[in-house]
Amino acid sequence: IDAFRRPAETRIFVVANQKGGVGKTTTTVNIAAALALKGLRVLVVDLDPQGNASTALDVEHSEGTPGVYEAVVEGVPIEDLVRPAPALPGLTVLPASIDLAGAEIELVSLVARETRLDKAIQTHLHQRAAAGDRIDYVLIDCPPSLGLLTVNAMVAGREVLIPIQCEYYALEGLGQLLRNIELVRSHLNPDLDVSTILLTMYDARTNLSAGVAHEVREHFGSQVLTTAIPRSVRISEAPSYQQTVLTYDRSSSGALSYLEAAREITEAPRAQEAR
Numbered sequence: 429i430d431a432f433r434r435p436a437e438t439r440i441f442v443v444a445n446q447k448g449g450v451g452k453t454t455t456t457v458n459i460a461a462a463l464a465l466k467g468l469r470v471l472v473v474d475l476d477p478q479g480n481a482s483t484a485l486d487v488e489h490s491e492g493t494p495g496v497y498e499a500v501v502e503g504v505p506i507e508d509l510v511r512p513a514p515a516l517p518g519l520t521v522l523p524a525s526i527d528l529a530g531a532e533i534e535l536v537s538l539v540a541r542e543t544r545l546d547k548a549i550q551t552h553l554h555q556r557a558a559a560g561d562r563i564d565y566v567l568i569d570c571p572p573s574l575g576l577l578t579v580n581a582m583v584a585g586r587e588v589l590i591p592i593q594c595e596y597y598a599l600e601g602l603g604q605l606l607r608n609i610e611l612v613r614s615h616l617n618p619d620l621d622v623s624t625i626l627l628t629m630y631d632a633r634t635n636l637s638a639g640v641a642h643e644v645r646e647h648f649g650s651q652v653l654t655t656a657i658p659r660s661v662r663i664s665e666a667p668s669y670q671q672t673v674l675t676y677d678r679s680s681s682g683a684l685s686y687l688e689a690a691r692e693i694t695e696a697p698r699a700q701e702a703r
């Protein structure tokens with residue numbers, strides 16, 4: 429198989445949209461899987477107490493399992509918390525358990541409450557690089573809110589990937605998301621950039637999907653990936669088998685579209701820039 433090109437530097441994506449059910453988790457795990465299957469080293473940070481990304485990647489995350497909570501709240505090194513995704517060599521996961529639900533409130537009274545995930549990830553990346561195992565991509569799966577966990581992700585990340593569901597009200601709430609990104613940019617992380625928009629659950633048979641896609645492309649232009657992810661039963665089935673669609677049914681339209689979207693991401697100008 430033809431491997432994807434390694435980026436000049438580690439790229440850190442925040443997969444965010446405060447709406448639930450738009451495809452954040454599905455996008456995180458399937459883009460991550462595509463990158464790993466194409467030979468890249470990938471870390472997925474599950475930042476949602478639901479732990480759906482951990483489930484899809486077949487990584488233990490039952491209550492009490494150490495994971496991102498310990499990294500962010502207790503300062504445990506990520507090095508000691510990551511687990512390999514069994515089906516995907518090259519992909520490691522920092523899991524989330526339901527214990528993370530308390531972090532949103534506990535963080536409020538902690539010092540450097542907005543920068544804790546950033547510190548933890550940077551330390552981990554340096555350790556991996558020093559061990560001769562440079563991580564190429566980090567994808568952070570955000571919870572459906574704009575609280576302190578998502579702020580931590582936006583401080584740790586360099587690029588925001590916004591999945592937009594091709595449905596009614598798709599653009600509702602996007603203004604608020606963009607304003608929050610702007611706030612983080614002006615106060616906490618000037619490097620943050622909305623580099624990538626991905627249309628999800630696209631249904632080619634409906635005018636509605638086409639209309640939403642048109643509107644999003646009109647508004648965001650080249651940030652929108654050419655590939656849209658189709659609505660696909662295979663994509664929604666895969667997590668119940670602790671799989672991504674790329675391992676569950678690799679020739680399905682869902683798998684091929686995520687592979688294509690991942691290829692677009694690796695070919696973006698950002699990937700070649702040395703920053």
Ligand code: ADP
Pocket residue numbers: 447448449450451452453454455480572628629630657658659660661663664665667
């Ligand atoms: P979020 O993380 O934004 O809450 P999810 O990724 O969990 O959203 O997706 C919400 C639901 O939609 C899940 O049940 C998921 O399996 C399903 N889903 C996501 N993308 C697709 C798709 N392209 N086709 C069909 N179902 C999808």
Ligand code: MG
Pocket residue numbers: 452453454476480570
């Ligand atoms: Mg999710």
